[in-house]
Amino acid sequence: MENWSKDITHSYLEQETTGINKSTQPDEQLTMNSEKSMHRKSTELVNEITCENTEWPGQRSTNFQIISSYPDDESVYCTTEKYNVMEHRHNDMHYECMTPCQVTSDSDKEKTIAFLLKELDILRTSNKKLQQKLAKEDKEQRKLKFKLELQEKETEAKIAEKTAALVEEVYSAQKERDEAVMSRLQLAIEERDEAIARAKHMEMSLKVLENINPEENDMTLQELLNRINNADTGIAIQKNGAIIVDRIYKTKECKMRITAEEMSALIEERDAALSKCKRLEQELHHLKEQNQTSANNMRHLTAENNQERALKAKLLSMQQARETAVQQYKKLEEEIQTLRVYYSLHKSLSQEENLKDQFNYTLSTYEEALKNRENIVSITQQQNEELATQLQQALTERANMELQLQHAREASQVANEKVQKLERLVDVLRKKVGTGTMRTVI
Known part of the structure; x- marks a missing residue:
């Protein structure tokens, strides 16, 4: 069992x-x-x-x-x-x-x-x-593990998609910002070049108007003044005076033309500044819309605050640029007003009463210029005389030096001849002494 x-x-x-x-x-x-x-x-x-x-x-x-x-x-x-x-x-x-x-x-x-x-x-x-x-x-x-892994992968994929979308939006915003900045820089450079060209043109025109053969103008005015002074009849005086008045009117017209060109240039600059301000306002509005859209898209992410700060900084910079443009516009308006004042003053000064004063003033200036020239000529003559005396002294010194050189050359020739004679004598004596020594040695 x-x-x-x-x-x-x-x-x-x-x-x-x-x-x-x-x-x-x-x-x-x-x-x-x-x-x-x-x-x-x-x-x-x-x-x-x-x-x-x-x-x-x-x-x-x-x-x-x-x-x-x-x-x-x-x-x-x-x-x-x-x-x-x-x-x-x-x-x-x-x-x-x-x-x-x-x-x-x-x-x-x-x-x-x-x-x-x-x-x-x-x-x-x-x-x-x-x-x-x-x-x-x-x-x-x-x-459960498989489900958790799938959920983690899905969340990672969603996060990666969101980050990629955010990165693309950021890059697109940066590209748009860079394009806007480049366009602004190009416009600023073009405006600067245009302003420089206008300034150069105005300077050239002023130089041309102010310095069109000043010597000839001076000579013609002097000739006219001399003719008036030397004129015996009233008809000649009237003719010369009419010529002088015509020249004054021509200079006045040239100045009026210059002021008109300056006014037109300033008006164009003002219009350009206004268009620039409008363009900047449109860009600001566009940037605000972009900022709103980007803020709505990036509410659910942590990088929202940084982007908002960057956009706020951009807005502040744009506002500062707008303020600077407005200030430039105000400055241009002030310059235009000052030019208008100068133009009105120029008109008031360019009346007939002031023409006489200007004519007298020009005559006095020409007389002073003549006196100054006479003084300058006298001074130059004195300097020329002094230089001539110095030249004569230098020439005499040179002649003396040449004579001394000739005497020295003659003395050197005489000394050379004496040396040659002495050398010949020495050679003869050496020969004689050599024969005598040979005899004694033998």
């Missing part, structure tokens, strides 16, 4: 191990632990059954426990309670069936084996349920 019970327990344990190998890896660990514990307990029970008959029933009480990874599982708790109740009953029955001689019967052994087999079946079912629950929970965890 003992061998038969052992064979049955081993066969059931082998079946359980084969079923466990078919399950998943995390379930295998739990089932292997439970089966090992059951195998250990079954062997202990068999050993207790086959032990000596002298053992007392109170010493054969065994305790079976199921160790699971889920301490809150009610099914496992129920199975443990049932197993404990059945164990106590079995102990009581076994104690009642024991003879005073402490000899166990074959029926009791069969009952214990059947009870153990039932307990094994209960444990298998509980293990299967636990394995199914573990598999379900693993699947749920995997699903």
